[in-house]
Structure formats: C-alpha cells, structure tokens
Amino acid sequence: MTRPDLSPSVAQDAQRLVLKVGSSLVTNEGKGIDLEAVAQWAEQIAGLHASGRQLVLVSSGAIAEGMARLGWPRRPKLMSELQAAAAVGQMGLIQAYEAAFARHGVRTAQILLTHEDLADRRRYLNARSTLNTLLALGVVPIVNENDTVVTDEIRVGDNDTLGALVTNLIEADVLVILTDQSGLYSADPRKHPDARFIHQGQAGDPALEAMAGGSGSAIGTGGMLTKVLAARRAANSGGHTIIASGRESAVLRRLASGEPIGTELRAVLPVRSARQRWMANHLRLRGRVTLDAGAVRALTQSHRSLLPIGVIAVEGDFERGDVVACVDEHGVECGRGLINYSSADTARILRQPSARIAEILGHLADPELIHRDNMIVARMRRDIG
C-alpha cells in the first residue's frame, strides 16, 4: 500500500533501525517457520548493512513455532506450557536466522530480554552497551522476550512494546513493524472490509488508538493496538514507526530507499531532545561529583564524556546507572547524567586516568564515568529544572 502523496519514507534517512516481525508472519500462520520469509529478510538486512546502516531484529514466533514442533494444535492456557513451547520454539527461530544470515556473511546474536532488564537502570545500561557493542561489531542482534523465565507480573507481554523499548534503548531512528495487514485501517479490516487505510499519522494521537481497538489474529498477541501504542513509546526517544505488510515484496529495501509503504506514524521531537527530556523528567538525583575546571570545559564546551581524571570529589550513595549531578568547584551544577560506577568505585578512581580503572577496581566497565550520550549539560539548564 503506497501513500498517494509520495513523500519519501522516514526510513530513507534512518541509520539505525529496529525491525519487528510478528508470529503469524514468522511461522506462516502457525504452520512452522517460514524459511522463505526469513531468507528474504536476511537478504534485505544484509543489503542495508552493506550500505552502512545498523539494524536490530525483534522476532516473535517462539511460542507458535514451539507449538508446531510439539504438535500442539491449540495455544495452551497454562503458563508453564507456554514457557515450554517458547523454549522449544526459540531454538528453531535462532537456527533459522543464523543459517539465513550466514549465507550473506552476516553474524547474528541472540538477546532474550525481560521487562526488568529495561526498567532497572543498571541492567538498562548493560543491555544498552551490549547492543551498541554488537551493532558496532556489525552483528545483527535478534531479540525476543525471555518467555521461559518471565511471570505475568514482570512481562513486557508483546513484542510490539518490546520493539519500542529496544528503539528507546538504542535510540533508533525508525521502528518498522511488519505484520499480516498492510498497516493501520480506520477499523479492523477482518471485520470491516470497507475500512479506510491510514497512510500517515502522528505517533501518540489518541484517535489512532480508537481505530486499533480490536484484538489481533489467532496467532499474534497484541493486535493493532499494541502497534499504535508502540509508536507512541518509540516517539519518546524520537523514533518514527512504520507499520507495513511483511508479505509485500522487498518491503525493507523499498522502505529504506524511500518508498512510502504502509502506515507511517511520525515522532514530533527529534531523538536528542526527546532523550534529554526523558532524563530531565524521569530520573532522581542520587549524588554528585565535583569536577575540576578542565572537566567542566570538556562537558559544557566540547560536549565530551566525563572521565574519572577530571573528578575531584564524590558525595552521596549511588549505584551504577543512577543519576548524579556534576558540579564545578563552587558547587554550581553544570550537568547531570547516568553514572557508570557506584559511589564507592567512583571514590577509588577519581583523579585517575581511565587506563588505570581495571587495575584499581579489578574490572573495567567503561572508560567514561558518564558517557556524553547519557548526559544533559548546563546549556539546557531549563530542562534540568
């Protein structure tokens, strides 16, 4: 489904993309992994890689594939049986992706996440640096929820939401959600064949949520509502969302070349300001570090990361991943950010060159005390509030 006004897709300029594929697509409506579809996605993703773009794949299908392998015709109700099916099916998913990508010389990695990995600040930072490292290495991370260990209370619950959380985590430019429909319609097209196709909208518009109210296919979990809500969440970090049909030929390649396919839900704020707003609004200060004049300049004028060598004092009791204020020698705040070391470790490495961190602490997490991507500086004091 191509937009009539033909404005180019937001995927055209995207350097970092998250691609989410739903269960019904991956498993051919529950019949078993659709190897042909997997091969086509791998080929297109390898093509994007060759043009220098980075991509994380969020793939559903573990439960559906597990059911097919176990010969279960109906989705079980018992949590333990769903978890068993997911454990069996995840093997098949990963095997299929690894083999398909290997044909193009692209390495893959399996990442199984739980809600806690994304809600807890320390685990959030760890998941973020692992994904960023894999992307820098040219690997395609393949993400699913760790269904085998999660209980109802700690589930993300659906992979549309997980795709949006991953988009926030790595600050991707675009989240592409491939499903069994061409995109969002004004009502569920299964029940309302005359429903109108929505070519474009603003992520977070409540009118879209009303349209997507119905439940999903027999195989999928979330339906269209979770996709529309995922677009709202992706927009929190500035990511745009495209909902399109996975059955459209070469859909990824065409989107990346600017072809306006599917429903495009645009984020209003650009990535950076969205992230800064999130940090300013959501995080409580746990302590502070005092910077020497050189470090203050590095932060506020050169927009560099904060290194331990520029820190002369530490106050408060904080853990890796907590938010701390950065103050100058007169106690004036010049920024704040997510710190990579606890207060105890910071006290041991302050005034030291980063090359000595491993020797002093016995481990090296990061050369920076606060990475510049995880920091807002005084220039934006209004945001700090």
Ligand SMILES: Nc1ncnc2c1ncn2[C@@H]1O[C@H](COP(=O)(O)OP(=O)(O)O)[C@@H](O)[C@H]1O
């Ligand atoms: N307004 C809508 N527009 C498009 N599809 C809708 C809408 N409302 C509900 N749906 C249903 O959502 C389904 C897609 O959701 P789901 O089955 O969970 O897919 P996936 O497995 O790809 O996540 C469609 O097949 C469709 O029946």
Ligand SMILES: N[C@@H](CCC(=O)OP(=O)(O)O)C(=O)O
């Ligand atoms: N984690 C589950 C998928 C859950 C899910 O959201 O499925 P879907 O609605 O098809 O994207 C699995 O792999 O079976």
